[in-house]
Amino acid sequence: MQNKIDQYSAEINAFVPANADELEIFRIKFLGTKGIIKDLFEQFKIVGPEEKRVFGKVLNQFKQLAEAKYNELKESYNSEIVNPKSEIDLTLAGEGFAVGSRHPLSLIRNEIIDIFKRLGFVVAEGPEIEDDWHNFSALNFPEEHPARDMQDTFFIKKNTGKDDIALRTHTSSVQVRMMEAGKPPFRAIMPGRVYRNEAISARAHCFFHQVEGLYVDENVSFADLKQTLYHFVQELYGEGTQVRFRPSYFPFTEPSAEMDVSCSICKGAGCTMCKHSGWVEILGCGMVDPNVLENCGIDSKKYTGFAFGMGIERIANLKYVIRDLRLFSENDVRFLNQFKTEII
Ligand code: PHE
Numbered sequence: 001m002q003n004k005i006d007q008y009s010a011e012i013n014a015f016v017p018a019n020a021d022e023l024e025i026f027r028i029k030f031l032g033t034k035g036i037i038k039d040l041f042e043q044f045k046i047v048g049p050e051e052k053r054v055f056g057k058v059l060n061q062f063k064q065l066a067e068a069k070y071n072e073l074k075e076s077y078n079s080e081i082v083n084p085k086s087e088i089d090l091t092l093a094g095e096g097f098a099v100g101s102r103h104p105l106s107l108i109r110n111e112i113i114d115i116f117k118r119l120g121f122v123v124a125e126g127p128e129i130e131d132d133w134h135n136f137s138a139l140n141f142p143e144e145h146p147a148r149d150m151q152d153t154f155f156i157k158k159n160t161g162k163d164d165i166a167l168r169t170h171t172s173s174v175q176v177r178m179m180e181a182g183k184p185p186f187r188a189i190m191p192g193r194v195y196r197n198e199a200i201s202a203r204a205h206c207f208f209h210q211v212e213g214l215y216v217d218e219n220v221s222f223a224d225l226k227q228t229l230y231h232f233v234q235e236l237y238g239e240g241t242q243v244r245f246r247p248s249y250f251p252f253t254e255p256s257a258e259m260d261v262s263c264s265i266c267k268g269a270g271c272t273m274c275k276h277s278g279w280v281e282i283l284g285c286g287m288v289d290p291n292v293l294e295n296c297g298i299d300s301k302k303y304t305g306f307a308f309g310m311g312i313e314r315i316a317n318l319k320y321v322i323r324d325l326r327l328f329s330e331n332d333v334r335f336l337n338q339f340k341t342e343i344i
Helices: 002-014 020-031 036-045 049-082 104-118 146-150 172-181 222-237 290-295 312-320 333-342
Strands: 129-131 155-157 165-167 186-195 207-217 243-250 253-262 279-288 304-311
Touching: 002 036, 002 049, 020 036, 020 049, 036 049, 104 186, 104 207, 104 222, 104 312, 104 333, 172 186, 172 207, 172 290, 172 304, 207 222, 207 312, 222 243, 222 253, 222 279, 222 304, 243 279, 253 304, 279 290, 279 312, 304 312
Parallel strands: none
Antiparallel strands: 129 165, 155 165, 186 207, 207 304, 243 253, 253 279, 279 304
């Protein structure tokens, strides 16, 4: 028996399988239910007590040798199947995840909201489908007045004027809803999408995004309006940005103005973005017309207010030097990927 065991031990130690099949043959030969070890244990049962003492130990050691060899070889086959060593270099860095990025319009919108929030303004929202009252009449647009044509409207239901239903042309409609629903003071901004029936080109689109603002309280003056917007521009474009106000007209504000900022790209020296004037218009503003306050149930003798409205696209164009409005809504990943660094 000792001779046999020595012989088998040498065979086991020298065994190198060429593949997993050979290893399986090895297992069946030594460790299988009809294998050599089983057979040796059968023979062991019938030896005398003296031999039992000697061979018991030898046989167990032999069994452990066969099992250890098998387990070791099996392990190396398993790991090779999962990680073929030839193809995977585990020391290489990982590939990382493809992370999305914020849309440039969201980045600008959030920046604008943050600036006004720090001044105590809250955010108000309203419906994109509006009735005539909230989009026009309450805002002092006389019926059949050409001022309604200033904002090429997409009508959903065109009736007699005051029953019209349309896609909102500005978020001033949210100002009306807010004033109707509450009591002064109001200090809010209204971000949102608006629609105008314009041919789509690099400079115009049938929808765009606005942030409008409203401040109504006792003794609100044009000086408050100027200082608020001046502060806003310093925050958005940096200290030292110049502003200028030009008289303008809106049915819902009196007096009205348009505000220009010194071109943030050429710093006023003149470039194609500012059409070589050094200035770019970024918003319309004015003192809320007393008629609008009264239409919304607010005592115009006691309260005054200012309002302003700006297009987010216009501000993003300037900030990122984007010359084609259509890029904002085409979802071209090559365009969107450029804003990756701005992920918050
Ligand atoms: N509602 C105006 C527009 O869409 C902007 C504006 C708002 C102007 C408030 C003055 C005051 O063009």
